[in-house]
Amino acid sequence: MAYVATRGGERAIEQAERLYREALGPITPERVAELRLALPLLVDRVMGEASLYDPDLAALALAQAGGDLYEAVLLLRAWRTTQPRLTIAEPVRQAEILTHRRISAAFKDIPGGQILGPTLDYAHRILATEVMEGETFTPAPVTPAATPAPARQPSLADWQRANGLVADPPRSEVAPDDIPDVTREPLLFPASRAHSLQSLARADTGGLLALGYSAMRGYGNAHPTVNELRLGEAEVMVRHPSGALFSAGRVRVSQAEVTSKGKSGLLDLGFCATFGWNEVKVIAGATLDLNASGAAKGSPVEEEFVLYHTEPVEASGFCIHFKLPHYVTFQSSLDALRGAKTAEKDEVPA
Amino acid sequence: MLDRGEAGDPGAFLSALARSCPKRLKAMAEAMLPRLGAVEVVQSRTGLVMLPFRDTVRGKDFFLGEVLVAEAHIRASGIEGYGMVTGRDLERAMAMAVLDAGRALGLSEVVAFAAREAAVQAEEDTALLRRVEATRVEMETF
Numbered sequence: 001m002a003y004v005a006t007r008g009g010e011r012a013i014e015q016a017e018r019l020y021r022e023a024l025g026p027i028t029p030e031r032v033a034e035l036r037l038a039l040p041l042l043v044d045r046v047m048g049e050a051s052l053y054d055p056d057l058a059a060l061a062l063a064q065a066g067g068d069l070y071e072a073v074l075l076l077r078a079w080r081t082t083q084p085r086l087t088i089a090e091p092v093r094q095a096e097i098l099t100h101r102r103i104s105a106a107f108k109d110i111p112g113g114q115i116l117g118p119t120l121d122y123a124h125r126i127l128a129t130e131v132m133e134g135e136t137f138t139p140a141p142v143t144p145a146a147t148p149a150p151a152r153q154p155s156l157a158d159w160q161r162a163n164g165l166v167a168d169p170p171r172s173e174v175a176p177d178d179i180p181d182v183t184r185e186p187l188l189f190p191a192s193r194a195h196s197l198q199s200l201a202r203a204d205t206g207g208l209l210a211l212g213y214s215a216m217r218g219y220g221n222a223h224p225t226v227n228e229l230r231l232g233e234a235e236v237m238v239r240h241p242s243g244a245l246f247s248a249g250r251v252r253v254s255q256a257e258v259t260s261k262g263k264s265g266l267l268d269l270g271f272c273a274t275f276g277w278n279e280v281k282v283i284a285g286a287t288l289d290l291n292a293s294g295a296a297k298g299s300p301v302e303e304e305f306v307l308y309h310t311e312p313v314e315a316s317g318f319c320i321h322f323k324l325p326h327y328v329t330f331q332s333s334l335d336a337l338r339g340a341k342t343a344e345k346d347e348v349p350a
Numbered sequence: 351m352l353d354r355g356e357a358g359d360p361g362a363f364l365s366a367l368a369r370s371c372p373k374r375l376k377a378m379a380e381a382m383l384p385r386l387g388a389v390e391v392v393q394s395r396t397g398l399v400m401l402p403f404r405d406t407v408r409g410k411d412f413f414l415g416e417v418l419v420a421e422a423h424i425r426a427s428g429i430e431g432y433g434m435v436t437g438r439d440l441e442r443a444m445a446m447a448v449l450d451a452g453r454a455l456g457l458s459e460v461v462a463f464a465a466r467e468a469a470v471q472a473e474e475d476t477a478l479l480r481r482v483e484a485t486r487v488e489m490e491t492f
Binding site (some may be wrong): 050196 | 403478
């Protein structure tokens with residue numbers, strides 16, 4: 001592909017940016033705070049895809065991008081590069097997550113029980129048009145239970161392993177500094193488990209959904225059932241200089257396992273987790289993880305195909321670069337086309 | 351609500367400070383500051399903490415992403431104080447570092463403050479989990 005430097009149009013470029021930003025109006029702390037409050041799930045989605053957890057900055061990015069998710073993710077990813085990496089927290093373990101929601105579609109009676117948590121799963125989807133007539137839509141308040149739910153819920157996969165339902169692969173401890181990191185190493189295939197799951201965690205929600213849905217519709221090897229879906233808050237456990245472990249705060253996380261009957265007589269499991277609460281993303285991601293093993297080269301569920309094509313900044317960047325000047329490339333194509341036509345004409349007998 | 355050890359546990363103390371109400375934390379630090387003497391700021395910055403997550407299928411750790419934090423490190427009266435909180439509020443991290451130093455100097459008010467904040471946090475968690483419990487469902491098949 002050929003590119004060419006272009007000159008000219010500086011004034012037009014400046015005015016074009018002004019036209020874009022003028023339409024969005026002033027961005028104030030109040031607007032950012034309102035966005036964070038009103039659109040927590042969108043803020044979560046941006047943080048997950050940006051791979052940077054800070055709801056305030058995610059809301060600011062959304063405000064600055066006028067709601068364009070790819071622009072918002074790009075802004076956050078770019079800003080992230082200005083920050084030093086201070087340390088590595090302790091790994092989040094499933095059974096230590098402060099659980100708000102935890103369900104299984106595969107097993108009715110799971111250890112710890114099923115907690116619906118905040119969800120519209122069983123709600124009617126009705127647009128509250130009365131708001132447009134000047135009324136306020138006030139949701140009915142929750143009636144709290146007399147006793148609190150357990151803060152932590154046990155791991156269903158652990159229970160399945162104990163009951164011989166799923167494989168129990170040997171586990172080797174990896175020092176935090178040795179965990180592979182796709183932000184510092186190239187993504188090579190076959191990808192390490194850590195690279196694969198990190199890439200899914202920061203993947204584009206829509207991209208994972210499209211490919212995951214194709215697997216669900218039959219373009220994959222395995223049809224998923226949700227083994228466990230969990231939304232919660234994880235403590236960011238860091239070390240004080242004295243060595244004491246403490247929580248610097250909590251972050252919202254989602255994780256899903258999906259399952260299908262494997263060929264070995266055990267249940268196969270797929271896994272995905274991400275920052276924020278984003279159920280579609282983790283279910284689709286776990287479905288792709290479940291289907292990755294043995295997938296044909298170039299199929300929509302093959303690991304390389306999935307991970308390369310769901311990286312939001314690379315994919316959106318490549319897509320929109322096609323609108324930038326390609327005059328040399330295109331002129332070359334035109335020249336070839338004209339040349340072929342001339343040759344064709346010359347060959348036609350008089 | 352989450353077990354963070356006993357009240358005297360340094361981890362529990364620091365966790366309570368990191369999650370405490372920013373306004374009350376800063377006010378308490380302001381009040382304690384004169385008792386620390388001259389304070390040297392070793393570090394005051396924002397940065398990223400990598401957050402690993404353990405895959406429940408194969409038991410591998412991977413990076414979920416990075417969490418923005420504010421960090422502060424001070425020296426006062428020959429002791430050190432450290433603070434780290436999620437977000438980008440440097441004053442909050444500094445206030446935590448001041449109170450951490452206060453604890454090392456044996457200021458009992460600081461420990462009492464952390465205990466009060468921990469109690470508030472436990473109440474908040476209990477209230478949240480009572481609301482969560484209201485959504486517990488017994489699935490029936492027929």
